[in-house]
Amino acid sequence: MSEPTRIKLDRTVCDGFGICARHAPKYFSLDDWDYASLIGDGTVAEEDHDDVMRALFDCPVHAIVELRSTATGSEADAPRSASL
Numbered sequence: 161m162s163e164p165t166r167i168k169l170d171r172t173v174c175d176g177f178g179i180c181a182r183h184a185p186k187y188f189s190l191d192d193w194d195y196a197s198l199i200g201d202g203t204v205a206e207e208d209h210d211d212v213m214r215a216l217f218d219c220p221v222h223a224i225v226e227l228r229s230t231a232t233g234s235e236a237d238a239p240r241s242a243s244l
């Protein structure tokens with residue numbers, strides 16, 4: 161069984177385009193200025209994977225990154241490779 165996809169959102173990078181919340185509204189909420197917040201702890205359910213990856217790849221400022229577990233058990237940013 162594979163590990164669930166985990167993501168994080170860097171709100172200091174977000175530029176308020178609002179695209180992520182359109183693709184994956186269960187995972188991203190927008191404030192009054194369309195700046196995003198992550199809903200939940202970043203764990204992505206299998207059935208939502210494609211929607212969240214679409215949000216990740218369509219974010220114009222790369223504020224959303226996928227996390228990968230390392231051999232030491234810590235998490236690191238994964239390269240933005242296509243995994244749809």
Ligand code: SF4
Nearest residue numbers: 174175177178180219
């Ligand atoms: S798509 Fe990117 S820039 Fe736009 S609101 Fe989401 S995180 Fe922010």
